[in-house]
Amino acid sequence: MNTRTFKRTAFGAAALAVGLTFPMHAANIVLIDFGRTDNTTADTLTTFFNNSASTDVMDLVFSDGSNSGIDLAVNNTNSTEVAGSGADYNSTYPALVASQPESALEDSVFVNANRTVTLTFSDLDANLTYDILLYGARGNNGSGLTTYSVFDGTLPVETASFAALNNAANVANFVGLTPDGNNEITITVATADRGAINFGQITVVPEPGSLALLAAGSLLITRRRRG
Numbered sequence: 001m002n003t004r005t006f007k008r009t010a011f012g013a014a015a016l017a018v019g020l021t022f023p024m025h026a027a028n029i030v031l032i033d034f035g036r037t038d039n040t041t042a043d044t045l046t047t048f049f050n051n052s053a054s055t056d057v058m059d060l061v062f063s064d065g066s067n068s069g070i071d072l073a074v075n076n077t078n079s080t081e082v083a084g085s086g087a088d089y090n091s092t093y094p095a096l097v098a099s100q101p102e103s104a105l106e107d108s109v110f111v112n113a114n115r116t117v118t119l120t121f122s123d124l125d126a127n128l129t130y131d132i133l134l135y136g137a138r139g140n141n142g143s144g145l146t147t148y149s150v151f152d153g154t155l156p157v158e159t160a161s162f163a164a165l166n167n168a169a170n171v172a173n174f175v176g177l178t179p180d181g182n183n184e185i186t187i188t189v190a191t192a193d194r195g196a197i198n199f200g201q202i203t204v205v206p207e208p209g210s211l212a213l214l215a216a217g218s219l220l221i222t223r224r225r226r227g
Contacts (some may be wrong), residue, residue, distance in 0.1 A: 026064030035107035108196035145192025
């Protein structure tokens with residue numbers, strides 16, 4: 001599997017080492033459907049549609065429909081980076097996104113060749129960390145690498161690169177990101193050839209103290225059930 005995953009926090013690895021798992025609830029996850037206006041995904045996904053606006057700012061919702069408090073701005077300078085949606089890709093999808101509706105995965109925001117689109121996630125909580133996943137795929141071109149670079153409150157900059165053409169295996173999966181001094185995380189999507197942005201997922205990670213309480217509660221419940 002060729003998925004790129006970058007971890008900046010050690011807590012998750014420690015939890016796995018001792019066999020603890022913490023369920024992520026709908027109020028922890030934002031799902032984003034990038035693509036055409038005639039192929040929307042209802043209910044659980046925030047939708048972003050390609051258009052000619054220079055900057056689109058949207059309020060993101062959690063997958064249970066509640067307000068996440070997170071804003072997304074998509075920079076499309078002079079409408080030259082993003083143009084239409086391009087050819088859909090509707091074959092095999094990477095394991096990390098395969099459970100999502102096909103309507104959220106097959107169509108995309110098309111990124112022109114040799115261009116850079118900037119995604120800015122703002123109004124983040126400085127006390128929390130965020131996992132951000134992006135998936136891009138096209139069905140007819142985009143054989144050159146698209147590079148995803150994340151800029152947050154920690155250096156160095158992390159990157160992931162893969163081709164959008166018939167992309168069945170790769171996602172850019174950045175784990176343990178911290179907001180910068182403006183409470184923002186920025187991801188640039190730069191193409192060598194034509195590229196695409198199909199789907200995004202943000203997971204808001206609870207503070208370690210909250211996870212410890214969850215673990216203690218889980219152990220307490222287990223002991224009571226055994227009693």
